[in-house]
Each structure stands twice: as C-alpha cells, then as structure tokens.
Amino acid sequence: MKDETRLVHAGRDPERHYGIVNMPVYRASTVLSPTLADFKARAKGDRKYRGVRYGAYGTPSTFALADAVAGLEGGAGAVATASGLSAVTMAITAFVGRGDHILAADTVYTPTRQFCDGPLARFGVETTYYDPRIGGEIERQIRPETRIVFCESxxxxxxxxxxxxxxxxxxxxxxxxxxxxxxxxxxxxxKPFDHGVDVSIQAGTKYIAGHSDLVIGIITARTEELFRRIKETTFAFGDIPGPDDCYLALRGLRSMGARLRQQQESALAVARWLSERPEIRRVMHPALPGDPGHDLWQRDFTGASSLFGVVLKTGSEAAVARMVDGYRFFKIGASWGGYESLVLPAGPKRTRTAVPWTEPGYVLRYHVGLEDPEDLICDLADGFARLGTDA
Ligand SMILES: Cc1ncc(COP(=O)(O)O)c(C=O)c1O
Incomplete structure (x- = not known):
C-alpha cells in the first residue's frame, strides 16, 4: 500500500462500527469483563499491549491512531502519548537507568534538552550534547554506558x-x-527504520493533527520488543492521550499528504524569495541547493516540510520587532505544522553547548501554512520595509 492510500484507510474499520466511515470516539476508563477468566486473560500476552482492558492502557481510539502512524513509519508497533514532548521523554525513559549515558544532538528541541538536564540528570542519567553534523565520528563519544543516541533531523x-x-x-x-x-x-x-533508527518520535501536534488545536505524541518502535518496553513505560507513567484528541489527530492525518505537498511547495517559494533579499544573511532550508544539509537531505529524504529558518543581517531586536509585529499573516507563536503561517524568534545562542552559536544576526523561524504564497511574500516584503535604517 502506498502512503497516500494508507493515510486514507489506516486506523479505521467501518465494518465493525455500523459502516461509520470514521473511527468513533471511545471514551472509557472502566472496561467490563464478562468473567474472571476474561479479566485475567486481558492482562496477558499480546492482549496486555494491544487489547482493550482499561482506559489508561488505551482504547480503540488511541490504538487506531498509534496503528496508523506505525504503518506509515514502517515500525512493529506504536504508542500514542499525551504530547509530543511526552513522546520524547517516555521514549528516552524506557531505555535508561541510573549510571547510564545518552548522547543528544546539540540542536534538539529545547524542552527535550531541559528534560535531559533536569529530571534525567536528577535520576542519575548523564547527557552529552554532540555536533549534529558529526556523522560517523560520533563513535568517539560513545562510552560503555551509552544507551541512546538521540537525534532530531x-x-x-x-x-x-x-x-x-x-x-x-x-x-x-x-x-x-x-x-x-x-x-x-x-x-x-x-522513513526512519530504513535508515537505522530504532525508535521514531512524532509530535503529532504538528503536521499529523495539522490544525493547531491539540497536543499529542506517537512513539513508533522498529521491533516488537522495543514497542513492548515503551508501552510498559507509558503504562508505568500513566501517559495516555484523550480519545477526542486521538480522533482529531486521525482526522488530520487523512489530509496530511495533500497539506504537506502544498505547504512544501509554498515554503520553497517563500524560502527562495527570502534567499534573494538583501536583508537576509542566509536561509536555513535543507531543500535549497547550497544549504549545508542539502546533500544528506537529497540522499535520505523524499520531501521537505514547511518549517525553515533565516539569519537576518540585523541583530537589532527593535528593528526585528517592527518587522514581525506588523505581519498580517505570519503571526508570532510557538509550534508549527498547522494550516496557518507563523514566525518565531529562534535564539539558538541560548541553548547550544557542543557547537556554540556564534553567527551574527537575528535568527527567525518561519512556518508556511496553506495561505497563497503570493500573499505571504507580500507580507514579508512589507515587513522588510518596516525594518528601517537601524537594521
Ligand atoms: C521538534 C519537536 N519535537 C517535539 C515537540 C513537542 O511537541 P508537543 O508540543 O506536542 O509537546 C516539538 C514542539 O514544538 C517540536 O518542535
């Protein structure tokens, strides 16, 4: 089955639900068993991990989303979690204990870093940050107690x-x-598992949900053994998304291919336009030839989403505020992957330790939504006119 077909058909089973096209929302804590033997059987073997036995362990709504994403990622099994961040923290927690060490890319999502430096460190797990461009040289940083190499690419x-x-x-x-x-x-x-990944994490909040109206995460494992370990960890922490959010995420998934095709194209048009502007030092978008990651992107990826960065020539907060505060369409806000365009100050200087960020200029992150790219470019052009002479 091709991905586009899978997006439409995965995670629903109309024949089991009166022919209803979409998977209904199952709201449940208690699940009744007809007999004592049935109650006990639900906690054993595959039913323990994939069966319906108690709301906090999953319902048909959570399983539908997890199974759909597992199929798309190409893994043995997936677990849906309460947020993208909890997908990160649960996936890490599943595989470490006191005295262990993890390697994390210097460029990871800032709350991922805060988890490693905070709770994980308190529980005796050490994190070392590595240059994201390290490639095979990472071998030198692997210690006998290194359990995880965490990537974000x-x-x-x-x-x-x-x-x-x-x-x-x-x-x-x-x-x-x-x-x-x-x-x-x-x-x-x-496709993470074709490239050697063991556990893949999706903040389903972004392109999967696609409408900026919920937070959710999905962890997909390459093997059944890894899947079960992750599921045991989310059981232990009681991490579970609500069924309504699973329903919405699954609804978002249906149109993700179409949205991404459009957003990819619009983002490239906007990024190309920005790269010609005199106010811009450089555009950071791996699908642009000349980007330092372009060759790897071309080798391993089959497309680009619509989130990218720019380094402005100016470092003036006041000038950038004049530009950004007046945008009509690029509104200021965290997150991405929704239908609407966004802009965010990136501030990489604040977090990097392995490769300190020394490049001059203000760093902004743009998310390109489903608006007409010509309107977006007009918005950006008007913004540059507001930058002014102190830029
Ligand atoms: C790369 C990345 N991973 C994970 C997350 C966390 O997702 P959530 O907001 O659902 O917790 C985010 C959120 O911005 C993110 O950008």
Whole structure:
C-alpha cells in the first residue's frame, strides 16, 4: 500500500462500527469483563499491549491512531502519548537507568534538552550534547554506558541535517539505540527504520493533527520488543492521550499528504524569495541547493516540510520587532505544522553547548501554512520595509 492510500484507510474499520466511515470516539476508563477468566486473560500476552482492558492502557481510539502512524513509519508497533514532548521523554525513559549515558544532538528541541538536564540528570542519567553534523565520528563519544543516541533531523530551529545511517551504524556497533525526533519530516518524508533508527518520535501536534488545536505524541518502535518496553513505560507513567484528541489527530492525518505537498511547495517559494533579499544573511532550508544539509537531505529524504529558518543581517531586536509585529499573516507563536503561517524568534545562542552559536544576526523561524504564497511574500516584503535604517 502506498502512503497516500494508507493515510486514507489506516486506523479505521467501518465494518465493525455500523459502516461509520470514521473511527468513533471511545471514551472509557472502566472496561467490563464478562468473567474472571476474561479479566485475567486481558492482562496477558499480546492482549496486555494491544487489547482493550482499561482506559489508561488505551482504547480503540488511541490504538487506531498509534496503528496508523506505525504503518506509515514502517515500525512493529506504536504508542500514542499525551504530547509530543511526552513522546520524547517516555521514549528516552524506557531505555535508561541510573549510571547510564545518552548522547543528544546539540540542536534538539529545547524542552527535550531541559528534560535531559533536569529530571534525567536528577535520576542519575548523564547527557552529552554532540555536533549534529558529526556523522560517523560520533563513535568517539560513545562510552560503555551509552544507551541512546538521540537525534532530531533536521534540528527544528536551525535545520542541520544529521547523517542518520552513519550515526546508527556507530551506535549499533556499541549496543546503543538510535532515537529520532522525526516530526519535521513526518512519516511521509523520512522513513526512519530504513535508515537505522530504532525508535521514531512524532509530535503529532504538528503536521499529523495539522490544525493547531491539540497536543499529542506517537512513539513508533522498529521491533516488537522495543514497542513492548515503551508501552510498559507509558503504562508505568500513566501517559495516555484523550480519545477526542486521538480522533482529531486521525482526522488530520487523512489530509496530511495533500497539506504537506502544498505547504512544501509554498515554503520553497517563500524560502527562495527570502534567499534573494538583501536583508537576509542566509536561509536555513535543507531543500535549497547550497544549504549545508542539502546533500544528506537529497540522499535520505523524499520531501521537505514547511518549517525553515533565516539569519537576518540585523541583530537589532527593535528593528526585528517592527518587522514581525506588523505581519498580517505570519503571526508570532510557538509550534508549527498547522494550516496557518507563523514566525518565531529562534535564539539558538541560548541553548547550544557542543557547537556554540556564534553567527551574527537575528535568527527567525518561519512556518508556511496553506495561505497563497503570493500573499505571504507580500507580507514579508512589507515587513522588510518596516525594518528601517537601524537594521
Ligand atoms: C521538534 C519537536 N519535537 C517535539 C515537540 C513537542 O511537541 P508537543 O508540543 O506536542 O509537546 C516539538 C514542539 O514544538 C517540536 O518542535
């Protein structure tokens, strides 16, 4: 089955639901068993991981979303979680214990970093940050106690593309697992398990849900064993999304291919236009030839989503505020992957440690939505007119 067909048909079963096209919302805590034997059987074997036995362990609504994403990513099984961030933290927590070490890309989502430096460190797990462009050289940083190499490719603020196959080969030689935050590419544009990844994470909040109206996460595992370990961890922490959010995420998934095709094209048009502007030092978009990650992107990805960055020539906060505050369509806000365009100050200087960010100029992140790209370009052009002479 091709991905486009899977997007339409995965995670629903009309014959089991009166012919109703969409998977209904199952709201449940208690699930009744007809007999004692049935109650006990539900907690054993495959039914423990995939069966309906108690709301916090999953309902047909959560399983439908997880199974649909697992199929798209190409994994053995998936677990839906309460947010994209909890998908990250649960996936990491599943595989580490006191005294262990993890390697994380210097470009990971800032709350991922805060989790590693905060709770994870308190529980005795050490994190070392590595240059996202390290490739196979990561082998030198792997220690006997390294359990995880955590990747995010491209990094969602400055868009460095990682050489995942080279990193995975090195990690696997030393018995470490490769976890990837695959949210930027979505399951459509990067197939994690074909490139050596063991566990793939989606902030379903972004392109999967697609409408900026919920937070949700999905963790997909390469093998059944990894899937079960993750599921046991989310059981233990009681991490579960609500069924209404699963329903909405599944509804978003149906149109994700069409939205992404459009947003990819519009984002490229906007990024190309920006790259010609005198106010711009550089555009950070891996699908643009000349981007430092372009060759890896071309080798490993089958498309680009609509989130990219720019480094402005100016470093003036006041000038940038004049430009950004007046945008009609690029509204200021966190997150991305919805139908609407957004802009965000990226501030990579604040977080980087392995490769400190020294480049001059203000860094902005743009998310291109489903508006007409000509309107978006007009909005940006008007913004540049507001930058003024102190820029
Ligand atoms: C790359 C990346 N991963 C994970 C997350 C977390 O997702 P959520 O907002 O659903 O917790 C985000 C959110 O911005 C993100 O950008």
């Amino acid at each position: 491209p990094g969602s603020l400055t868009f460095e593309v990682q050489d995942i196959p080279a990193i995975a080969a090195a990690a696997h030689r030393h018995g470490a697992l490769v976890l990837l935050d695959n949210t930027w590419a979505t399951p459509l544009f990067f």
